[in-house]
Amino acid sequence: MQGGSGSVTIHEVAEKAGVSIKTVSRVINHEANVRADTKERVLAVIAELNYRPNPSARHLAGTHGYNIALLYDNPSPSYLIDLQSGALESCHAEGFHLILQPCGFHDQNLEATINNLIVESRVPGLILSPPLSDAAGLIEKLEQWGVLHARIAPIDVARPGPYVAVDDRGAAFELIGHLIEQGHRRIGIIKGHPDHGAGHWRYEGYLTAMRQHGLPIDEDLIVQGYFSFESGLEAGRKLLSLSDRPTAIFAANDDMAAGVLHIAHDMGIDVPGQLSVAGFDDTPLSRHVWPSLTTVRQPVQEMARQATMQLIDRIRKRGLSESGPSAMYCSLVIRDSTGAAPNL
Amino acid sequence: MQGGSGSVTIHEVAEKAGVSIKTVSRVINHEANVRADTKERVLAVIAELNYRPNPSARHLAGTHGYNIALLYDNPSPSYLIDLQSGALESCHAEGFHLILQPCGFHDQNLEATINNLIVESRVPGLILSPPLSDAAGLIEKLEQWGVLHARIAPIDVARPGPYVAVDDRGAAFELIGHLIEQGHRRIGIIKGHPDHGAGHWRYEGYLTAMRQHGLPIDEDLIVQGYFSFESGLEAGRKLLSLSDRPTAIFAANDDMAAGVLHIAHDMGIDVPGQLSVAGFDDTPLSRHVWPSLTTVRQPVQEMARQATMQLIDRIRKRGLSESGPSAMYCSLVIRDSTGAAPNL
């Protein structure tokens, strides 16, 4: 192992291995047409010299760059970290770099910002996380500009191009079923941010579960939220102020569920004695509040890992098989922290 | 605004502006010796063509690259996001890219990992966040390798090289004073992770405050923590099980304070009626738990911003003024969410 200055170049490797630089190039790019023993010799020298191809030189001479960008619109820190970890993992494994690009879904300059990113950083592809996975205008521009992308948890799954999603609808369905089994009849729901697909499906899962169990859908028990703690606080206040208030509340994510818990405490309502609260995402927060929330573990990191792999694949295969929309699904797990049903 | 493919090059700019490429180069590098009107003409063409210098070409031809790395060892998500936002801000402003490098402080291969990063990504400099800001072995290697660095909140401020810190000691001192003014006499403390400087100073602030107010230091009230929720849970259990238990607990960060709150609820201890809990960092969590924590706002983002600027400065000034250790301080603010003193 040796340090930073005076990097080893392909020429030194070629000379020491007694081959031309082109042969070294073939080896590091896993091309065919290199005899096994030649290849081995070159690899040995590479290891000995701790040689790494210079990414800038490769980019300059080659067809594509080794940066990809992760676009995100300010979700919760823990969601974002999971997203990044997953994307980083794949990037690292494939020799790519990850560029972080915060951006506003409703920002007037969204497309200009991204264009800027593309022109400046020469990224051959982007990863779109919710809600940007459904920024239709942006996606059209990307296609027009010839920039690849992979989407995480999009609403519009019909659109061509790779995406990775989870069965939010099914998980919400099971979660509500779980609450009903515990004896709940009046179950309130706080819907997610309307920009996010996840919100829609979790709501649909709720509706289906209620219907299948023959329970009435009471409009008073359905409140719009925006995935933030504050919106959970407000929606919770609304639900818990009802004369015939719910015995359980399902918030479409943990942050809002934490808001419900907070306001319940403020209002002197005993949890879990008089109220059950369920969230979604299995964030650290869901375990840190008291009492801990029942929630659903969402494999965000895994989704990001897979979306990134798909994107890198496309970048490498450019021009070859324009392999239509390819979808991946990851599975969800309910985590019930109470175990016991509340006293009704 | 136009798209990705077929990038504009310096040649096209030069031709359209009626100058040589060297003049364009001078303009984009803010070099002297360009007549004002020439410069203006070139800038106009650059804007018109939406030209951006190709980073890879610059790196290949120039003296240094435009990537810098942020090293972190798995702090809390919100801390990490703040760190990143600050670093990104400076990078963006200065035309650099940020490379994320998670790493383990106690990892046997830490130095090898970083060497790898340096060889592979050609980073001219690194930002070290706690506890890596005090990885003495690593820092020595960096100097040996000729790789620059800037540290965030280090313990050892004597070491040469730029760093950014806050007055943790003073803030803890004030916070404890605040609790004492509210009438608390038995104040427990949960110390921070021993690897982190912040933990030491917050503890010192506690000791100084207690002494200055003539209160005894009771060893039973001092418990080691590790900055995690779980360690707060355990330390809280220990403190609250004392026969003469404290009326206030100061945890060296919010995650641990949330643990204390959680265990207090579990034990049926009324907060804030029978116990006050204070944390440190002003994370979202501190507002989401119930009741909200008294805490100290730490300008993590601002620290990262400044450390990054310092690093970029050094990279640009390489070889010139080897300008010794330069320190920066950011200030802290107490946020008291209760306002009222608990009933003692």
Add this chain to the structure above:
DNA sequence: ATGAAAGCGCTAACAA
């Protein structure tokens, strides 16, 4: 104050 030429380390197209 401006320009011409060389070359950074690599890949691509074409030879051999």
Add this chain to the structure above:
DNA sequence: TTGTTAGCGCTTTCAT
């Protein structure tokens, strides 16, 4: 299967 050559877009050094 292997090597040769020409550039990618820029900065550098050295002229003018």
